[in-house]
Every structure is written in structure tokens, then in C-alpha cells.
Amino acid sequence: MFKINGQFPGPLLEMNEGDDVVILVKNESPYNTTIHYHGIEMVGTPWSDGVPGVTQINIQPGCAFTQRWTATQHGSFWYHSHAESQLNDGLYGPMVIHPAPRTENPYSAITDDPVSLAAIADAERNRIPMLLSDWRHITSDREWEISQESRIEHICFDSILVNGKGNVNCVPPEQQSALMTPGQKALLSRVPGAQLTDKSCLPPEVLAAIGNSPGAAPVHLEKIPHDIFYGCSPTEGHIDVVTVTKRANETDKWIMLDLIGAFGLHTVQVSLDELPMWVIAADGNYIKPSQADSVSITNGQRYTVLVKPTEAKQYTLRVSSTSDPQIMYGTSILDFQIEGQTPGVGETEPYINERGANLTSDVVYFAAAAAKPLTLPSLPTTVDATYKFTMQIDGNNYQWAFNETHRPDTENASPPLLFAPQPGLMDNHTVTVPSSASWVDYVMQVPQGQPAHPVHVHGRHFYVVGQGAGAFKWDSVAEAMAEEPHAFNLVDPPLRDTYPTAPSAQDATWLVLRRPSDNPGVWLFHCHIMSHLQGGMVIVVQDGTDELPVVPQEYLDYSCRAQ
Secondary structure, rough: OOOEEOOOOOOOOEEOOOEEEEEEEEOOOOOEEEEEEEEOOOOOHHHOOEEOOOEEEOEEOOOOEEEEEEEEOOOOEEEOOOOOOHHHOOEHHHHHHEOOOOOOHHHHHHOOOOHHHHHHHHHHHHOOEEEEEEOOOOOOOHHHHHHHHHHHOOOOOEEEEEEOEOOOOOOOHHHHHHHOOOOHHHHHHHOOOOOOOOEEOHHHHHHHHOOOOOOOOOOOOOOOHHHHHOOOOOOOOOOOEEEEOOOOOOOOOOOEEHHHHHHHOOOOEEEEOOOOEEEEOOOOOOEEEEEEEEEEEEEOOEEEEEOOOOOOOEEEEEEEEEEOOEEEEEEEEEEEEEOOOOOOOOOOOOOOOOOOOOOOOOEEEEHHHOOOEEEOOOOOOOOOOEEEEEEEOOOOOOEEOOOOOOOOOOEEEOHHHOOOOOOOOOHHEEEEEEOEEEEEEEEEEEEEOOOEEEEEEEEEEEEOEEEOOOOOOOHHHHHHHOOOHHEEOOOOEEEOOEEEOOOOOOOOEEEEEEEEEEEEEEEEEEEHHHHHHHOEEEEEEOOOHHHOOOOOOHHHOOOOOOO
């Protein structure tokens, strides 16, 4: 696995809005690598976005690379490798940018009590990252090698981690049956007699039957080592414990948690036993606060929440996968102590089960589509360009594509595309958008039978302005709105940097993202499931390339090669 500064996950990067940031990345591993700062828009500094072949060349073993950028945003972010699937090997860590003084915040919508507001401000200064990830006992390069040899996608993991710690939980067959989703049952039915493995995964023969493109090469299940899907060995005691103490002189004690989805595959439901959460930010952007007992988080997303415990207890944080390929869950502990009192012990009452389902009828789920930005946007009614992409399998089901072709090998491109933009260079994988101060719609189309694809866009956040089922039969959003106005929201749509398409088990689905083209650069646009990214579901957006900032000489001259 990878460690950063000797630790896993990597150290918290903490800064203030407006800070000039300088980060030295020294590669002491035997692999090429880069570091991307997920959700950071890199305004005016696209060469620090950390995408090999696109914004920089790979940092080869024994080499170092300096990234310089300005923290123009605030909120919860994270950093991770953008080389191959090294995220699955632990090359990631949390990041927080504290808001500048007098930044508008949503706290007055939660309480108007000055003491509570002061306590919330203190919680922001001491916010706690909760890095949520999935983990498996095989390196990413070996997994990719097996996928290519067997010609199926391997989507079986071993555990869910919180801040790098977690247990292998083995679900017995009788519990598997009770926890299976309708989607999972439908997938198992494709192969007569198929059952979940003892790792609670769809078996490889079911994955092979899920679907390939016409003319795809035959699969080779015999190439898959047995322990990829079978051989669950439970562990105990390896969970993260976060201790927060309420001092004797504190009237109120609020706790701010940054829930960070650093998953390679899974989408999860997260809850904190007995503690309703005030959701106050999504992907680093303040929203109008919404109280919920559980929130869904997929690859790359972040939610910032506030909780206010009043009893000294060890509250269990539950992270339960809702993805069909596997039943998997993890936990950690928020140990809330009150000065002068005996620490609380014993189990707390959960809101959700191991599959994220509510255990009582009054459990409130956070609605991501209803996350209203704190500051209302002023969106145009029409845009300057519309691009339509189909997200689909391209060949065998470990190969993925936007439109007809999957990603070419660009990781070793030199010079990187940013230094010499070439419209149309990579077939359907390079999109050239108009100059700055224009708006662009991206229509993501997903054929029937696909999972949800968490779409992540570098360079600028986007507004989620529409979503629906069936074919997107229109040439523009304006045409679609004229026929189906209920499917769109141009008044207060969510502002995100990562957002999933809807699963398309029953029907095709579509998702419309609207984004300003006002940050010239060359940016990546991809599915954030690691096997889909590595399998080719990625495009490059050449944004306002006639107005690119001048690349500093230190980046133009960078040429470190492995010794």
C-alpha cells in the first residue's frame, strides 16, 4: 500500500480561504504517480490539478513535483492519486479550507442563540475529518492485471474503513438473504442457482453474465484467483475512535464532521446512532441546513454535518454499502465525554442496518437533490453549447466509455495536453468548449442495465439542473424543459463537483449538469468508480483554450525522470 509522510490515510492538509498554497510531492515509491486535490477548482493554476498527461507529466520514482495554487474556496475536500487506480492502494488524505472571516454561513438557520452560535463556530475551527473508504487485500495493479486476463470487472472488496481503520465483517448466509436488495436478487437470477459468496459478493459468473458489448472477447473465469471473491476471514477491534470532550464551563457543545467518500466503488448510507445530523455543506459548498438521520455518500462526495450530543456515550458511526455488487459495512466510534462525568459505555440505538435500510419508520434520509445552495445562483435560461455523452460498456464489462470509444493511453503523454491543446486529438474524449464567460450543458445518458455512475468534473463545480428516465430525445435543455418542466430546476439546483447518475436497472436514465466556462484550462471529466475510470470512462474538456493562463517556466521546464 501507499503511505503519505509515513501514514495512512495521508495527513490532514489544513489551510484558510485566500491562502497561497505550496505542496511538494516527493515520490519515494517504485511507481509513477501524481496528486489531485479533489474539488479544488485551481482558478488560474490548471498546471497544479495533478492529472498525468493532461496537466503535468507523471512524477517518476525518485522525482519531486511542486504544486502552487490559491485556496479560493472553503469547506471539505480531499486529495488522492490520479495515476491508474492508486486510490485503491491508500494514496489519499483529507483536506479542509477554513472560511474567511465574515463569510456568509447557514448557522443562523439552525439556532439564533448566541451561545450555540459561538459553539458552532468553535466546532468549525476544530472540525473532524471522517474519511470513508473501501479496501481490499490486493494491490490495484494486480487487480487490473487480473481484470484484463479474465475480461471481467472485479468489484469485490474486503472491508469498509473509517480514517483508515476497519474490520472484515463476514455476513452469514441467513443474514445475507435478509439483507439482499431487489437489484441484487435480479442480478443473481441471471445465473440459475447463483448465490452470494462468503464475502457477500456477486460471484464472478454473475458478473460475467451482466453484459458485454456485441463482439466482446470471451471471459476467462479460470484466470481469477479464488481469494478475490471467496475466503472471508473476520477480524475484530480495528476501528477508529474519535474522542471529543465537553469542558465543565461549556454550556453547548457542537461537533462538526466532514464525511468524505474516498471509495473506489461503493456508495453508502452513513448515520450516527441517536444523533440527528444537520447537513450544512455538500462538496465544500454551504447549503440551506437540513436535518437528517442518514445521508448517502458516493465516490468523491463530501458532506459536512453538525451534531449536538448531550449525554456522555460512545456513539456508533455506521457506514453501510447500498451497492448491489456486495453487502458490506463498517463502523467507528464517536466517544463523547463530559468533563467530571464517567465515560458512557454500552451500545447505542442505530437508525440503519448493515444495508443502510431504516430500522424504524421515522428515520429521515437526506435528499441530495433537495440540497439548496445557501446563495441562489443566477443561471441562464439558454446555454452556449450542449454536449451529450452516453456512459456505457465498451467491449467486455471491465471496459467503459463515454460514447463510442474508451480512453486512450494519455497518462504518459509528454508534453501534457495543457501545454499544447489539440482539439479533437482524442476522438470523443476531447471536448472544446467556448471561451470564458459562457455556459455549457453536459447531458449524461445511461443505457438500461447500468449502475449509478458518480460523475466528477475538474476545474469548476456544476449545477445539477435536471434528471429523468428514458431517452433524452431533445437537442437542448430548453427543448426538454418545454415538454417536461417538472424534471428541471434552474432556480436553486444543487452545486456539486461529484454527483451520481440514477441507476438504470429498469429504464435508461439521464442527468444534466450546467457549468460556467470561465476557468480556462484542460480538465478531466470522468466516472469516479476507479475500475470505470481505469477502464476508460473519461473525457478531457479543453475549456477556453484561447484564453489559457501562461504556464510558468518551472512547469514548462520540468523533466525529472526516474534514475
